[in-house]
Amino acid sequence: MTAMQALKDLSAQTDKTQHSEYPETTVDRLSISVIGLGYVGVVTLGCLANLGFRMHGADVIEKKSNAVNAGRSTIDEEGLGDLLRDSVARGLVQASTDVKAAIRATDMTFLCVGTPESEDGGDNFDTIRDAARAVGEVLAEKDGYHVVVVRSSAPPGTTMNVVVPVLEEASGKSLNTGFGVCFNPQFFREGVAVADFYAPSKTVIGASDHRAAAMLASVYRLVDDRILMCNITAAEMVKYIDNVWHATKVTFSNEVGRLCKAVEIDSHEVMNIFVQDQKLNLSPYYLKPGFAFGGSCLPQEVRAIEDLAKNFQIQTPLFQSILKSNAMQIEEGLRMIRKFPGKRIGFLGVAFKCDSDDLRDSPALELMAALLN
Ligand SMILES: NC(=O)c1ccc[n+]([C@@H]2O[C@H](COP(=O)([O-])OP(=O)(O)OC[C@H]3O[C@@H](n4cnc5c(N)ncnc54)[C@H](O)[C@@H]3O)[C@@H](O)[C@H]2O)c1
Known part of the structure:
Protein backbone atom coordinates (compact mmCIF):
# COMPACT_ATOMS: atom_id res chain seq x y z
CA MET A 1 0.00 0.00 0.00
CA THR A 2 1.37 3.47 -0.87
CA ALA A 3 1.72 6.27 1.68
CA MET A 4 -1.14 8.21 0.11
CA GLN A 5 -3.47 5.19 0.16
CA ALA A 6 -2.58 4.63 3.78
CA LEU A 7 -3.36 8.28 4.52
CA LYS A 8 -6.80 8.05 2.92
CA ASP A 9 -7.43 4.93 4.95
CA LEU A 10 -6.39 6.72 8.14
CA SER A 11 -8.53 9.78 7.43
CA ALA A 12 -11.59 7.59 7.01
CA GLN A 13 -11.11 6.23 10.50
CA THR A 14 -10.16 9.28 12.51
CA ASP A 15 -13.50 9.55 14.31
CA LYS A 16 -13.24 6.11 15.88
CA THR A 17 -10.76 7.00 18.62
CA GLN A 18 -11.38 5.42 22.00
CA HIS A 19 -9.50 6.77 25.01
CA SER A 20 -10.85 4.41 27.65
CA GLU A 21 -8.80 1.37 26.51
CA TYR A 22 -5.61 1.25 24.55
CA PRO A 23 -6.86 1.32 20.97
CA GLU A 24 -5.89 -1.57 18.76
CA THR A 25 -6.36 -1.93 15.02
CA THR A 26 -5.22 -4.35 12.38
CA VAL A 27 -5.35 -1.92 9.46
CA ASP A 28 -2.34 -1.72 7.18
CA ARG A 29 -0.97 1.76 7.72
CA LEU A 30 1.97 4.08 7.08
CA SER A 31 5.41 2.72 7.78
CA ILE A 32 7.17 4.81 10.37
CA SER A 33 10.78 4.71 11.57
CA VAL A 34 11.82 5.80 15.05
CA ILE A 35 15.46 6.78 15.50
CA GLY A 36 16.53 6.51 19.14
CA LEU A 37 14.87 3.84 21.30
CA GLY A 38 15.20 5.61 24.65
CA TYR A 39 12.29 6.86 26.65
CA VAL A 40 10.52 8.92 24.00
CA GLY A 41 11.37 6.61 21.10
CA VAL A 42 10.26 3.32 22.59
CA VAL A 43 6.96 4.72 23.90
CA THR A 44 6.26 6.30 20.49
CA LEU A 45 7.16 3.07 18.69
CA GLY A 46 5.12 0.77 20.95
CA CYS A 47 2.02 2.97 20.99
CA LEU A 48 2.01 3.61 17.22
CA ALA A 49 2.55 -0.09 16.49
CA ASN A 50 -0.46 -0.87 18.62
CA LEU A 51 -2.47 1.50 16.41
CA GLY A 52 -1.55 -0.62 13.39
CA PHE A 53 1.44 1.29 11.99
CA ARG A 54 4.39 -0.70 10.70
CA MET A 55 7.23 0.47 12.91
CA HIS A 56 10.97 0.26 12.30
CA GLY A 57 13.07 1.23 15.29
CA ALA A 58 16.81 1.92 15.32
CA ASP A 59 19.28 2.70 18.05
CA VAL A 60 23.06 2.79 18.12
CA ILE A 61 22.88 0.60 21.23
CA GLU A 62 22.33 -3.00 20.12
CA LYS A 63 20.92 -4.06 23.49
CA LYS A 64 17.99 -1.68 22.98
CA SER A 65 17.12 -2.81 19.45
CA ASN A 66 17.44 -6.48 20.53
CA ALA A 67 15.05 -5.87 23.42
CA VAL A 68 12.45 -4.26 21.14
CA ASN A 69 12.77 -7.07 18.60
CA ALA A 70 12.14 -9.53 21.39
CA GLY A 71 8.99 -7.61 22.38
CA ARG A 72 10.53 -6.14 25.52
CA SER A 73 10.61 -2.51 26.55
CA THR A 74 13.92 -0.68 27.00
CA ILE A 75 12.39 1.21 29.94
CA ASP A 76 10.13 0.42 32.85
CA GLU A 77 6.75 1.87 31.84
CA GLU A 78 3.28 0.61 32.74
CA GLY A 79 1.66 -1.30 29.86
CA LEU A 80 4.48 -0.79 27.36
CA GLY A 81 5.90 -4.33 27.57
CA ASP A 82 2.48 -5.79 26.71
CA LEU A 83 2.04 -3.44 23.75
CA LEU A 84 5.46 -4.32 22.36
CA ARG A 85 4.99 -8.05 22.84
CA ASP A 86 1.63 -7.96 21.03
CA SER A 87 2.90 -5.72 18.24
CA VAL A 88 5.98 -7.89 17.62
CA ALA A 89 3.70 -10.95 17.52
CA ARG A 90 1.49 -9.15 14.95
CA GLY A 91 4.60 -8.52 12.81
CA LEU A 92 4.32 -4.75 13.14
CA VAL A 93 7.68 -4.04 14.79
CA GLN A 94 11.27 -4.47 13.65
CA ALA A 95 14.33 -2.95 15.27
CA SER A 96 18.05 -2.89 14.57
CA THR A 97 21.19 -0.79 14.82
CA ASP A 98 20.92 -0.06 11.10
CA VAL A 99 19.50 3.44 11.20
CA LYS A 100 19.54 3.88 7.44
CA ALA A 101 17.68 0.61 6.75
CA ALA A 102 14.92 1.74 9.13
CA ILE A 103 14.57 5.08 7.33
CA ARG A 104 14.70 3.44 3.89
CA ALA A 105 11.82 1.11 4.75
CA THR A 106 9.47 3.89 5.83
CA ASP A 107 7.45 6.97 4.78
CA MET A 108 7.98 8.98 7.93
CA THR A 109 10.85 9.19 10.44
CA PHE A 110 10.60 10.27 14.08
CA LEU A 111 13.88 11.60 15.49
CA CYS A 112 13.88 10.71 19.19
CA VAL A 113 17.59 10.96 19.98
CA GLY A 114 18.79 12.83 23.04
CA THR A 115 19.82 16.49 23.12
CA PRO A 116 22.25 16.41 26.05
CA GLU A 117 23.59 19.52 27.75
CA SER A 118 27.07 20.54 26.67
CA GLU A 119 29.78 21.33 29.23
CA ASP A 120 28.99 25.06 29.09
CA GLY A 121 25.34 24.35 29.96
CA GLY A 122 24.01 24.87 26.40
CA ASP A 123 22.56 22.14 24.21
CA ASN A 124 24.77 19.71 22.33
CA PHE A 125 23.37 19.14 18.84
CA ASP A 126 25.91 16.51 17.71
CA THR A 127 23.50 13.61 18.25
CA ILE A 128 20.59 15.18 16.42
CA ARG A 129 22.94 16.27 13.59
CA ASP A 130 24.21 12.67 13.23
CA ALA A 131 20.66 11.31 13.09
CA ALA A 132 19.58 14.00 10.59
CA ARG A 133 22.61 13.21 8.41
CA ALA A 134 21.61 9.53 8.30
CA VAL A 135 18.09 10.52 7.22
CA GLY A 136 19.45 12.90 4.56
CA GLU A 137 21.78 10.28 3.12
CA VAL A 138 18.88 7.87 2.70
CA LEU A 139 16.67 10.58 1.18
CA ALA A 140 19.38 11.18 -1.42
CA GLU A 141 18.63 7.72 -2.89
CA LYS A 142 14.95 7.43 -2.02
CA ASP A 143 12.13 8.37 -4.37
CA GLY A 144 8.96 9.94 -3.09
CA TYR A 145 8.12 12.32 -0.33
CA HIS A 146 9.32 11.61 3.22
CA VAL A 147 8.33 13.34 6.45
CA VAL A 148 10.93 13.91 9.17
CA VAL A 149 9.41 14.50 12.59
CA VAL A 150 11.65 15.96 15.29
CA ARG A 151 10.53 14.81 18.75
CA SER A 152 13.71 15.64 20.66
CA SER A 153 13.38 18.77 22.76
CA ALA A 154 15.48 21.56 21.35
CA PRO A 155 15.63 25.34 21.70
CA PRO A 156 13.51 27.37 19.26
CA GLY A 157 15.24 27.54 15.88
CA THR A 158 17.03 24.17 16.15
CA THR A 159 14.85 22.33 13.62
CA MET A 160 15.11 25.02 10.94
CA ASN A 161 18.71 26.09 11.63
CA VAL A 162 20.36 22.79 12.58
CA VAL A 163 18.26 19.85 11.35
CA VAL A 164 16.97 21.19 8.00
CA PRO A 165 20.40 22.37 6.69
CA VAL A 166 21.89 18.93 7.47
CA LEU A 167 18.95 17.17 5.76
CA GLU A 168 19.24 19.39 2.67
CA GLU A 169 23.01 19.04 2.41
CA ALA A 170 23.05 15.26 2.89
CA SER A 171 20.06 14.59 0.61
CA GLY A 172 20.74 17.18 -2.09
CA LYS A 173 16.99 17.88 -1.91
CA SER A 174 15.13 20.99 -0.80
CA LEU A 175 12.76 21.29 2.12
CA ASN A 176 9.12 20.83 1.04
CA THR A 177 9.99 19.30 -2.32
CA GLY A 178 11.79 16.04 -1.53
CA PHE A 179 10.80 16.00 2.12
CA GLY A 180 8.81 17.85 4.74
CA VAL A 181 9.72 18.49 8.37
CA CYS A 182 7.60 18.70 11.51
CA PHE A 183 8.41 19.48 15.11
CA ASN A 184 6.12 17.45 17.33
CA PRO A 185 6.80 17.94 21.05
CA GLN A 186 5.85 15.11 23.33
CA PHE A 187 4.02 15.73 26.58
CA PHE A 188 3.56 12.26 28.04
CA ARG A 189 4.60 11.86 31.65
CA GLU A 190 7.02 9.17 32.72
CA GLY A 191 5.15 6.48 34.70
CA VAL A 192 1.87 7.00 32.79
CA ALA A 193 3.40 7.53 29.34
CA VAL A 194 1.30 4.89 27.54
CA ALA A 195 -1.98 6.17 28.99
CA ASP A 196 -0.91 9.75 28.16
CA PHE A 197 -0.02 8.75 24.60
CA TYR A 198 -3.57 7.53 23.97
CA ALA A 199 -5.21 10.42 25.85
CA PRO A 200 -2.75 13.29 25.31
CA SER A 201 -3.00 16.57 27.21
CA LYS A 202 -2.64 18.13 23.76
CA THR A 203 -1.13 17.39 20.36
CA VAL A 204 1.00 20.07 18.76
CA ILE A 205 2.38 19.94 15.22
CA GLY A 206 4.71 22.59 13.88
CA ALA A 207 5.14 21.90 10.18
CA SER A 208 7.19 23.14 7.25
CA ASP A 209 4.32 22.62 4.79
CA HIS A 210 0.72 21.45 4.51
CA ARG A 211 1.61 18.03 3.17
CA ALA A 212 3.87 17.14 6.09
CA ALA A 213 1.31 18.57 8.53
CA ALA A 214 -1.51 16.52 6.95
CA MET A 215 0.47 13.28 7.04
CA LEU A 216 1.45 13.65 10.69
CA ALA A 217 -2.03 14.86 11.67
CA SER A 218 -3.49 11.70 10.10
CA VAL A 219 -1.41 9.66 12.52
CA TYR A 220 -2.37 11.62 15.61
CA ARG A 221 -6.07 11.98 14.77
CA LEU A 222 -6.41 8.39 15.89
CA VAL A 223 -5.79 9.52 19.46
CA ASP A 224 -6.71 13.22 19.44
CA ASP A 225 -9.35 15.00 17.37
CA ARG A 226 -8.09 18.48 18.36
CA ILE A 227 -4.66 18.94 16.83
CA LEU A 228 -2.97 22.29 17.38
CA MET A 229 -1.06 23.43 14.29
CA CYS A 230 1.59 26.14 14.28
CA ASN A 231 4.95 26.90 12.76
CA ILE A 232 7.98 24.84 13.72
CA THR A 233 9.67 27.46 15.91
CA ALA A 234 6.48 28.13 17.86
CA ALA A 235 6.08 24.37 18.47
CA GLU A 236 9.64 24.19 19.81
CA MET A 237 8.91 27.13 22.11
CA VAL A 238 5.66 25.55 23.33
CA LYS A 239 7.58 22.55 24.65
CA TYR A 240 9.99 24.72 26.65
CA ILE A 241 7.33 27.10 27.92
N1 LIG B 1 12.17 11.46 28.76
C1 LIG B 1 11.18 12.29 28.67
O1 LIG B 1 10.16 12.19 29.36
C2 LIG B 1 11.21 13.42 27.65
C3 LIG B 1 10.13 14.27 27.60
C4 LIG B 1 10.08 15.27 26.64
C5 LIG B 1 11.13 15.42 25.75
N2 LIG B 1 12.21 14.61 25.83
C6 LIG B 1 13.26 14.83 24.84
O2 LIG B 1 13.25 13.77 23.90
C7 LIG B 1 14.57 13.47 23.50
C8 LIG B 1 14.86 12.02 23.80
O3 LIG B 1 14.74 11.83 25.19
P1 LIG B 1 14.87 10.39 25.85
O4 LIG B 1 14.55 10.57 27.29
O5 LIG B 1 14.11 9.41 25.04
O6 LIG B 1 16.46 10.14 25.65
P2 LIG B 1 17.25 8.77 25.85
O7 LIG B 1 18.65 9.18 26.12
O8 LIG B 1 16.52 7.89 26.79
O9 LIG B 1 17.18 8.09 24.40
C9 LIG B 1 17.86 8.55 23.28
C10 LIG B 1 18.29 7.32 22.50
O10 LIG B 1 18.85 7.75 21.27
C11 LIG B 1 19.90 6.84 20.94
N3 LIG B 1 20.74 7.49 19.94
C12 LIG B 1 21.62 8.49 20.10
N4 LIG B 1 22.18 8.82 18.93
C13 LIG B 1 21.63 8.02 17.98
C14 LIG B 1 21.77 7.91 16.58
N5 LIG B 1 22.61 8.69 15.90
N6 LIG B 1 21.06 6.97 15.95
C15 LIG B 1 20.22 6.15 16.62
N7 LIG B 1 20.02 6.23 17.96
C16 LIG B 1 20.71 7.16 18.63
C17 LIG B 1 20.58 6.58 22.26
O11 LIG B 1 21.35 5.41 22.23
C18 LIG B 1 19.36 6.47 23.19
O12 LIG B 1 18.92 5.15 23.31
C19 LIG B 1 15.46 14.45 24.24
O13 LIG B 1 15.69 15.56 23.42
C20 LIG B 1 14.65 14.84 25.44
O14 LIG B 1 14.98 16.13 25.90
C21 LIG B 1 12.26 13.60 26.75
Missing part, protein backbone atom coordinates in the same frame (compact mmCIF):
# COMPACT_ATOMS: atom_id res chain seq x y z
CA ASP A 242 5.14 24.20 29.08
CA ASN A 243 7.95 22.83 31.18
CA VAL A 244 8.89 26.26 32.55
CA TRP A 245 5.22 26.65 33.54
CA HIS A 246 5.16 23.27 35.25
CA ALA A 247 8.39 24.13 37.08
CA THR A 248 6.93 27.51 38.04
CA LYS A 249 3.84 25.82 39.49
CA VAL A 250 5.98 23.53 41.64
CA THR A 251 8.19 26.42 42.79
CA PHE A 252 5.16 28.65 43.47
CA SER A 253 3.52 25.94 45.58
CA ASN A 254 6.72 25.28 47.49
CA GLU A 255 7.14 28.97 48.30
CA VAL A 256 3.51 29.00 49.50
CA GLY A 257 4.40 25.94 51.59
CA ARG A 258 7.47 27.61 53.17
CA LEU A 259 5.50 30.75 54.02
CA CYS A 260 2.52 28.83 55.42
CA LYS A 261 4.79 26.71 57.57
CA ALA A 262 6.44 29.82 59.03
CA VAL A 263 3.09 31.36 59.96
CA GLU A 264 1.61 28.00 61.03
CA ILE A 265 -1.07 27.69 58.34
CA ASP A 266 -1.89 24.38 56.64
CA SER A 267 -0.49 24.91 53.12
CA HIS A 268 -2.46 21.96 51.70
CA GLU A 269 -5.70 23.52 52.89
CA VAL A 270 -4.72 26.83 51.28
CA MET A 271 -3.74 25.21 47.98
CA ASN A 272 -6.79 22.93 47.94
CA ILE A 273 -8.94 26.07 48.04
CA PHE A 274 -6.66 27.84 45.54
CA VAL A 275 -7.16 25.13 42.90
CA GLN A 276 -10.97 25.24 43.25
CA ASP A 277 -10.88 28.59 41.44
CA GLN A 278 -10.90 27.61 37.80
CA LYS A 279 -12.06 31.03 36.66
CA LEU A 280 -9.04 33.09 37.66
CA ASN A 281 -6.41 30.76 39.18
CA LEU A 282 -6.34 27.73 36.90
CA SER A 283 -7.53 29.15 33.60
CA PRO A 284 -6.25 31.11 30.58
CA TYR A 285 -6.95 34.32 32.53
CA TYR A 286 -3.81 36.42 33.15
CA LEU A 287 -1.84 34.29 30.69
CA LYS A 288 -1.70 36.61 27.68
CA PRO A 289 1.61 38.45 27.26
CA GLY A 290 0.97 42.21 27.34
CA PHE A 291 1.55 45.19 29.60
CA ALA A 292 2.40 45.30 33.31
CA PHE A 293 -0.13 44.63 36.06
CA GLY A 294 -1.28 47.38 38.41
CA GLY A 295 -4.35 48.49 40.38
CA SER A 296 -5.10 48.62 44.05
CA CYS A 297 -4.68 44.90 44.84
CA LEU A 298 -1.96 43.05 42.97
CA PRO A 299 1.07 45.31 43.64
CA GLN A 300 0.08 45.95 47.26
CA GLU A 301 -0.56 42.31 48.09
CA VAL A 302 2.57 41.07 46.39
CA ARG A 303 4.49 43.66 48.48
CA ALA A 304 2.72 42.40 51.61
CA ILE A 305 3.75 38.80 50.91
CA GLU A 306 7.33 39.95 50.24
CA ASP A 307 7.31 41.69 53.65
CA LEU A 308 5.83 38.67 55.39
CA ALA A 309 8.60 36.46 54.00
CA LYS A 310 11.26 38.96 55.06
CA ASN A 311 9.82 39.25 58.58
CA PHE A 312 9.92 35.49 59.02
CA GLN A 313 13.28 35.23 57.23
CA ILE A 314 11.85 32.90 54.63
CA GLN A 315 13.51 32.71 51.21
CA THR A 316 10.91 33.19 48.45
CA PRO A 317 12.94 34.17 45.36
CA LEU A 318 10.03 33.61 42.97
CA PHE A 319 7.71 35.95 44.90
CA GLN A 320 10.54 38.46 45.41
CA SER A 321 11.10 38.74 41.66
CA ILE A 322 7.47 39.50 40.69
CA LEU A 323 7.49 43.29 41.21
CA LYS A 324 10.97 43.58 39.67
CA SER A 325 9.78 41.77 36.55
CA ASN A 326 6.64 43.95 36.43
CA ALA A 327 8.75 47.14 36.59
CA MET A 328 10.82 45.79 33.69
CA GLN A 329 7.67 45.48 31.60
CA ILE A 330 7.01 49.21 32.10
CA GLU A 331 10.64 49.94 31.16
CA GLU A 332 10.15 47.80 28.04
CA GLY A 333 7.11 49.96 27.09
CA LEU A 334 9.25 53.06 27.61
CA ARG A 335 12.03 51.66 25.44
CA MET A 336 9.59 50.88 22.64
CA ILE A 337 8.10 54.40 22.69
CA ARG A 338 11.56 56.04 22.83
CA LYS A 339 12.36 54.45 19.50
CA PHE A 340 10.20 57.26 18.04
CA PRO A 341 11.76 60.47 19.42
CA GLY A 342 9.92 63.77 18.91
CA LYS A 343 6.53 62.11 18.32
CA ARG A 344 3.33 63.18 20.06
CA ILE A 345 1.95 60.26 21.99
CA GLY A 346 -1.70 59.57 22.82
CA PHE A 347 -2.87 57.04 25.40
CA LEU A 348 -6.16 55.26 24.77
CA GLY A 349 -7.09 54.32 28.33
CA VAL A 350 -4.89 54.99 31.33
CA ALA A 351 -6.66 52.93 34.01
CA PHE A 352 -4.83 49.84 35.30
CA LYS A 353 -6.99 47.66 33.06
CA CYS A 354 -9.78 47.99 30.52
CA ASP A 355 -13.43 48.42 31.60
CA SER A 356 -12.29 50.16 34.79
CA ASP A 357 -11.86 53.82 35.78
CA ASP A 358 -9.48 52.95 38.64
CA LEU A 359 -6.23 54.86 38.26
CA ARG A 360 -4.57 53.56 41.43
CA ASP A 361 -1.11 52.08 40.75
CA SER A 362 -1.82 52.20 37.01
CA PRO A 363 1.26 51.19 35.01
CA ALA A 364 0.09 53.46 32.15
CA LEU A 365 0.42 56.48 34.49
CA GLU A 366 3.90 55.32 35.48
CA LEU A 367 4.80 55.10 31.84
CA MET A 368 3.46 58.63 31.18
CA ALA A 369 5.40 60.01 34.15
CA ALA A 370 8.58 58.37 32.90
CA LEU A 371 8.04 59.85 29.43
CA LEU A 372 7.53 63.33 30.90
CA ASN A 373 10.85 62.99 32.74
